[in-house]
Amino acid sequence: MRYLQNANIHEKNPEAMARTTTDSDSSLSRAMGWAALGAGALLATKAIYREFTKYDFNGKVVLITGGARGLGLIMARQLAVKGARIALCSRTEQQVERARKELEQRGAEVLALTVDVTRQEQVQSLIQRVIGHYGHLDVLINNAGIITGGPQDSMGIEEYRQAMNIHFWAPLYTMHAVIPHFKERGSGRIVNITSIGGKVAVPHLLPYSASKFAMVGLSEGMHNELRKFGIKVTTVVPHLMRTGSPRNAFIKGNHEVEYALFKFLDSSPLFSQDARVAARTIIKAVEYGEREVILTVSARLATVLQGVAPGWMNAVMGLANRFLPDNVEGGDKTRRGYESESDLSRGPATERTDKAALDNNEV
Template sequence: MRRLETWTALAILGGATALALSRRIGRVRLPGKIAFVTGGSRGLGFLVARELGRRGMRVVICARDEEELERARGGLAAEGIDVTALPCDVTDEDGIQGLVADVEQNLGPIDVLVNNAGIIQVGPVETMKTEDYRRAMDVMFWGALHAAEAVLPGMRERRRGTIVNVTSIGAAVGLPHLAPYDAAKFALRGWSEALAAESIRHGVRVVTVVPGLMRTGSFGHALVKGKRYAEASLFALAASLPLVTSSADRAARRIVRAIENDERFVVVGVPAKALRIAHALFPGTVVRTLGVVNRLLPPAEPGAREAIALPGELFRRGLARSILTALGDRAARRYNEEPEQA
């Protein structure tokens, strides 16, 4: 018995040592290399760009809003980060191809691509039109695919490089009132995992990130349909409460650590991990539970399907502008989700 215990202990120690050694050998060195971050002007993209810059990378951030992009560039540069800001629309395939070609010609090869650009539409499924789903897919699936297709030839030729695809807990569990977002993130996750498996032979790493709700302050940019005041207010509350959300700063550090440690799949945040495990073990029960939750959410109203989705910041009120959203409002100011007040 003692001999068995000894061998078991030695086997565990040997396995732990081998794992630690393999991680150290496979560790990705970031200083001096170039990172390209889509949706890098605010929120999680801004924070990931900052963490990569703090690791010594030269960072290129892109987004559609040029004013927002310049504020982000100024904030990162003030920290001593080597940053370039370029306007782009990830839905424009030719535009992304040209932008990547310009970056690689003028700055050097892109070693890390972070596909973070996204939009979120909030409202009952009855209010969503085909155009809403198409818009979500264009940004979060096709946009990521366009950017990856632009950098992959060079990465394969050099036999190195990392692509990070930021999905969502909505890519693991279908969440009510987020149907277009769920659909696009599910597609992104499936493609990302397939790409990861096929890219190993080329020396290219692909990291699939599944974050839960984070306190980025981005709820003001959510596009709401249906009973807009109720949808915007509930979403702002859900995206601000500490027990439901996780720190965006910690999430960014976790993502960069996953790049450095050559990881392939990362779930960020305790609530997201718990929900994913529950869904894996008891999918039917989770769906029925979410059905109960859905009964508490605002129902669709006549004519809402034809209405235009508008930013939630225009509609949140009451408790959604109180101390209950203080953490979310502070995050919005810190992470460039809204202009600083003069």
């Protein structure tokens, strides 16, 4: 009855109805305003908290495997600017010494060691020497890696074994060696440099891609299990980066064509990222304790597509494979990138890789 009376009143008095509607709209607007204000306050609080808890590299001891050249060296340069004390290792003594001299000339405190991280006993010794030299270790960056390019029928079991040794066993050795130290201190950061090839199987990179898949799984699992001990693990997923690394890649199949294609893609801004930008992004992810960082838009897109439409993504990779060179006679032999140089891989289209190689101790 009251509803009918109100209805009659509104029917007779359009102004009352308008006021009711206006009041209702005003209440909704106020509610939405408060909700927006609350969301903004939450975001601001989160941003302030992130900055307040941001990891400070000043005075921290950072070990970088494969730190004598390429991305490892670029990260070492940037971390040194932030006041970190650097330990780096590589299998090549000359490269290690060049990296040490350069970093020390920049004012960095550096411990440079020649180590094969695929040998567990050498890794144990490495960790002990770093801790013995600096007194402790704060951050481990598993960056050491190799890449072998060529069609699957040019690859032998040894290529897969080498890739697994450097991309799976070596990070496992280093993590096993440092985890007790980090647990004792109640803190520590581990950074694993994986690859988009560890999210999407890339043609002509099967040993690399398979081993990077294993590394991604290892890194994600370590993150989940070590959080309760105050140890943060960050999985880094790069795309191609202009570090100059093609020069030291291992090439099989049609060597000159495979290398020229690799070097062209590595030089192109459409397919590769500035390694200095990549290094800054990685360091920022560690500062904020991020679980995973995918470095490029294209890599993020490929990861999403692989997750939601794997059949479509596989079709794209299969199509791409049709345009890659087939194996040739003698393709089972392995050459380094610099041994596969030809007129195809020289010129303006690949000069960015040549410059990066000079800048980042890849020569």
